[in-house]
Amino acid sequence: MANSVTPAYLPQERSSKGDILVVEDTPASLQLLTGLLSEAGYRVRPAPDGELALWSARGQAPELILLDIRMPGMDGYEVCRLLKDDARLRDVPVIFLSAFTDTDDKLRGFAVGGVDFISKPYQFEEVHARVQAHLEIARLRQRLAYQNEHLEQLVEAKAAELAQARLSLLSERQLRDLAERESRLRLSEIAHMNRNASATVYCAALVHELNQPLAAIMSNAEAAELFLKMERPALPEVAEILADIRRDDLRASELIQSMRALLKKxxxxxxxxxxxxxxxxxxxxxxxxxxxxxxxxxxxxxxxxxxxxxxxxxxxxxxxxxxxxxxxxxxxxxxxxxxxxxxxxxxxxxxxxxxxxxxxxxxxxxxxxxxxxxxxxxxxxxxxxxxxxxxxxxxxxxxxxxxxxxxxxxxxxxxxxxxxxxxxxx
Ligand SMILES: Nc1ncnc2c1ncn2[C@@H]1O[C@H](COP(=O)(O)OP(=O)(O)OP(=O)(O)O)[C@@H](O)[C@H]1O
Ligand SMILES: [Mg+2]
Incomplete structure (x- = not known):
């Protein structure tokens, strides 16, 4: 992705190999594990009991927790439950350390949110391998979450871009409509000019064409007068004459209408x-x-x-x-x-x-x-x-x-x- 950015909070930015909280009540075991992990290149925070472990984790979230189950006071299960209740610490993987090998204990560990279980006494190589695997999974999950979030932002940005593009397309269309309307108006302006230029031709035509129905109307009217003056007025003829007059009148008015329409803007x-x-x-x-x-x-x-x-x-x-x-x-x-x-x-x-x-x-x-x-x-x-x-x-x-x-x-x-x-x- 062209504008992908490595987020500041990604784990590898904080420590090269990982930030681990080790919770163990036996001082010798705590010291041993802390030393070996530090030598292996991890940043290690030791905590001798549950309360201190929670305090340390809440101060700054570790990337992984190695948590002993059997401890005086708050046991490992309880610590884990409280960690999972905390939104900021919920996703930190917890690996339980225990001398118990009972399946029920292991199941309980998974039930409260543990991701793995290492039985004591353990080989450091095994601890190291599991730590490495879970750190990698956690980091990948974090990266995935970041990319998802980033993707959502990208989708949102693209959607906004699209909305903007639609808007400008809309206004482009409006502009085009306006231009088309203007060009139609211009056409009607020029067309009107052109009609006016031919106006003299139309006027001559009109005068001539009107002459004919007007002359016909006049002679028909005179004829009708004559028919009416007769001793026994020839009414059917008069009716025919009136129909002719109406026809000529219509013709004249059609001509005038056409001319007016032509010259009107x-x-x-x-x-x-x-x-x-x-x-x-x-x-x-x-x-x-x-x-x-x-x-x-x-x-x-x-x-x-x-x-x-x-x-x-x-x-x-x-x-x-x-x-x-x-x-x-x-x-x-x-x-x-x-x-x-x-x-x-x-x-x-x-x-x-x-x-x-x-x-x-x-x-x-x-x-x-x-x-x-x-x-x-x-x-x-x-x-x-x-x-x-x-x-x-x-x-x-x-x-x-x-x-x-x-x-x-x-x-x-x-x-x-x-x-x-x-x-x-x-
Ligand atoms: N029927 C035709 N026979 C021969 N040439 C023609 C004919 N009609 C148009 N033309 C030629 O095309 C040209 C353009 O015609 P157009 O009608 O656009 O303009 P115009 O007649 O010169 O001027 P206007 O019509 O604006 O008074 C004319 O000048 C003429 O040379
Ligand atoms: Mg012409």
Whole structure:
């Protein structure tokens, strides 16, 4: 582990071979054992009885205790029981020393918490071997406990790191959402600018298109007056005239609505709508412009409805930009050759629109035409196609531009199709 640290309290830091408490009431035995263990390199604390042993152990915990059982006053079992009651000393291994060889005594020793039993008289080699083994076990257990604790700390630190990472990820996502929202807002700002730039075209169209229903309403109203002035007013005819007036009025108000929506600055609203209808309205808005420029505009709508989830105004803007570009491209062509076909249909499960003109074709690198501010026109802003592309992509679709083999250009786009109502379907 990269950041593992040896803890200050690990045994080998305190004494090289081990810190042993020897409890023995026979002075000669105590002296002998103390001497031999010290010679073997241990730090040895001698205690002649139980009370002193407890006092010494509580002062500083030894690493191992050699504990005689039979002692005056407090015997070894009692000392061991008290040691095990002390949280700080509970884990210190206790090896009993006894002249008893009775199994019951040994069992009692283990029952109070002893780890081993050495019978007197003993060979020092045996004592040494057992001391060494138990010290090693105790040290390993201590190290394991430390590593466990350390591991827990590490896990906690990692968990905290993870929580922090999640937090920053969250705020990164929020930032990204914000950036996306901002870029959408920017798109709607630029799109609005682009719509305003075309406002004169729309206004001319509106004036022209309104003229027609207004003139029709006027002549119908005059006719109705005449019918009503008759001796026996022709009421069925008047009713028919009124229906015509209502139809013309609706047409005029639809035009005004479309124009207002187009010029109004508003956030995108996604709704299920018919792409054919968007194409029709765009063509209607530009019909008078097409007449002025002597362009023949034909619609070829393959299916009755092409339902897509989209913002109506933004799609109208795409259509208007593509149609105006086509008309611009045909400006130099003889009047009779200025033909444009707008087709819509379902292709590969997508709603597709193609705006095909018979103009100059793209006179520039095709790869650049969707770049913002790229224009070859003296009065162009170079925004139409880049806005169209941004809108189409925003709707999960794709857009492309190409030159046609027999002259002119085609710009097409596809949007995810929601529902396709096939002709003749219920
Ligand atoms: N149908 C087309 N035929 C030939 N070239 C086209 C056609 N549509 C676009 N282009 C070329 O692509 C360029 C970029 O078109 P885009 O609509 O982005 O900008 P613009 O028409 O120049 O200006 P804006 O639309 O902002 O008024 C045009 O300047 C023109 O060179
Ligand atoms: Mg343009």
């Amino acid at each position: 508003s956030e995108a609203v996604t709704a299920s709508l018919d792409l054919n209808e968007v194409v029709r309205v765009a063509a209607l808005l530009l019909a008078s412009e097409a007449r002025v420029r002597q362009c023949a505009l034909t619609l070829a709508l393959d299916v009755p409805t092409l339902t897509v989830a989209a913002d109506r105004i933004q799609l109208q803007q795409v259509m208007i930009n593509l149609i105006l570009n086509g008309m611009d491209a045909m400006a130099e062509r003889p009047a009779g050759a200025r033909r444009m076909v707008i087709s819509a249909g379902a292709v590969d499960g997508a709603a597709q629109v193609l705006v095909r003109d018979h103009g100059s074709g793209f006179q520039c690198e095709l790869g650049r035409v969707f770049e913002s501010f790229f224009t070859t026109k003296p009065a162009g802003m170079g925004l139409g196609l880049s806005i169209a592309a941004a809108i189409v992509r925003e709707h999960g679709g794709r857009i492309w531009a190409d030159n046609c083999a027999d002259g002119g250009a085609v710009v097409g786009f596809q949007l995810p199709l929601e529902v396709l109502a096939a002709e003749g379907a219920p």
